[in-house]
Amino acid sequence: MRQVIIKIPKGNQDKIFQAISKYEGKNTFHFSSDEKEVYFTYLPNEKVNNFLKKIDELEEPEIVLIPRGVVTLYPPASEAPHQATDVQIKSSLEIYLGGIQSVGSLFGLVAYSFVAGIIVWIGLFTTTTYLLVAAMLVAPFAGPAMNAALGTAAGKMGLLKSSLGRYGVAIGTGIIASILMSLFFPLNTLTPLMEEVSQVSKFAIFLPLVSGLAGAINICQSERDSLVSGAAVGILVAASLAPPVGLIGIGIYMGDWQVVFSSFYRIVLQLLGIHLAATLVFYFYGKVTPNGIRFINGKKRAGIITTAIVVLAIGSMMFWQFKQPPFYLKASLNTELTDELNSQLKKLDTSIAILNKSVSFTNTKYKNTPVAIFKSTVMKKDPNISDSQLKTEIINHLKENMEYEIDNLYEVYQIDVVRE
Template structure:
């Protein structure tokens, strides 16, 4: 339930009371004076917007909305547990206004983005994974992401432009911070964590879709109905953006264009995926539509055009990703190739597989990406020399491994051990 204080000129008391009853108001307090009717009203969350639309017919109502959950108890007392457990999503008005309130200052946006870029760079430079998590906590990407989706759902072009502008500022600031640190502490080669972060999975679209869905659900739900904190959802949104933002700065300094382009691909894909999923949640679950929010005069055409651009953008990026593997699919291709490697190694007699792995790097030979097939083998036949066994394994793998990629340059690293 939400608490509202309503003040309107005299003469509409009965109509207001009828509207309160119609929208499920409880425990209403009438504290009217000689010149004004004043009501303290408690309404179900999702009814607030519709109630305010209803009373717009009266003369210039003054409204105070407290965006906090209120527990209302009313007869019969036996139903009190059900009354407390009746938690509804926020009204579309509260969702929209709450998103606008969360914009914050430009100084804070730039400051947090710069700090997040520094933390990401330190984590990538020192290969410290938990620093990437720390950067996700600091990175202010969730706010612009959700506001851009709110703008599309509500058809507000001005809010969309403002949100995209803040998006761009946050990302460019993070890239600048990373580039500046790389300039001060030059890198000549990528660290292992940078190599890992630079690689894109063919399932990369799933993360932004899930992030956008979770972020929008968190905003729509009442605070007592939310099982996940807003900070945790913010981390989920930033998880897909903070690492590649920090990596671009280092890639630009080193002029490693594979790293730069793969990171830009991830950032753009994350933005589009988050935007699409969050927009759909706000529109269908939160009821944030051009005609559904009081005070708001959105343009449905704006939302439709933006959504179509986002969908076409995702489609184009998916086509680009799957058209030329492994450039934008290395993070998942290494798992696929590791399965092929394991399958072929199991066909070779007199060995036991202790470990196997396939890794990609950003080096190319003959316009083909290098994939290193690694395996640690325990030989069980002592009559065969280690060198002979190693040569036989490599020869078998070259002749028999089959996978649907023809632009992979195979490199083998077979280690023979014995008990």
């Protein structure tokens, strides 16, 4: 329930009470003066937008909407538990206005983005994972992403453009912060965490889709209905954006364009995925539509065209991703190739015991071909065979029998043999 206060010229009392009754207002009372009347009423969330549209038909209404949940109790008393647990999503008007209110100042956006860029850089440099989480808490990427989706759902190109502009400012500021840190504390090589974060998996599209879904649902739900805090959802959105932003700055400084391009690819894919999922939630769940919100009057065509462009862009990027393995599939190919390595080593279980195994890609090429390093530590069961002979047998077996769907891959084998 939301509290709504209306101030309106005298002579509209019957119309006001009819509208309140039609839209299920409760616990209504009003005051009168010589020229104006003030009404206090409590409306279900889903009725607020249509109620205010009805009030707009009257002359010069002044309205106050309190965007906080209210527990409204009314006869019969036995229904009080049901009345208190009747939790609904926010009205489309409140969702839209709440998104606009969350924009904040440009100074705050730049400052937090700069701080997040520094924290990401330190986390990547020191290989400290919890600092990446801290950067996700600070990074102000969720707000512009959600507001851009609101603009598309409502058909308001102005909001969409301004949100994308703020998103670009936030990303650019984070990149600049990372470049400055690299200048002050020069880097000569990528740390293991940098290489790990720079790699893209074939499941990369799912994180932004889930992030956009969760972020939009959190915005649509009322505070008593939301099981997850807004800060937690903000981290989920920033999780897909903060680390690549820092990596772009590091890649530019080092001249490692493979890192720059893979990180830029992830940022664009994340934005498109978040935008698509959030737009659909706002439109179908939150009822934020071009003609569904009081005073908005958005253009439905603008929303359709923008959504179509986003879908085509996602499709094109996914096609490009799978058309050029392993460049934008390394994070998932690591696991798949490790599984294949394990299955081939098990075929030699009569002569070896597998202690560990792994496959990793490098960010450098050999003869213009991506390099994958196949590592394994094994314990030999036959003491009569030499270590070098066993290594040769294992490597030859792997070269002849390893099966995967990548043609342009240079294999490097690192087999360590230990004794009992």
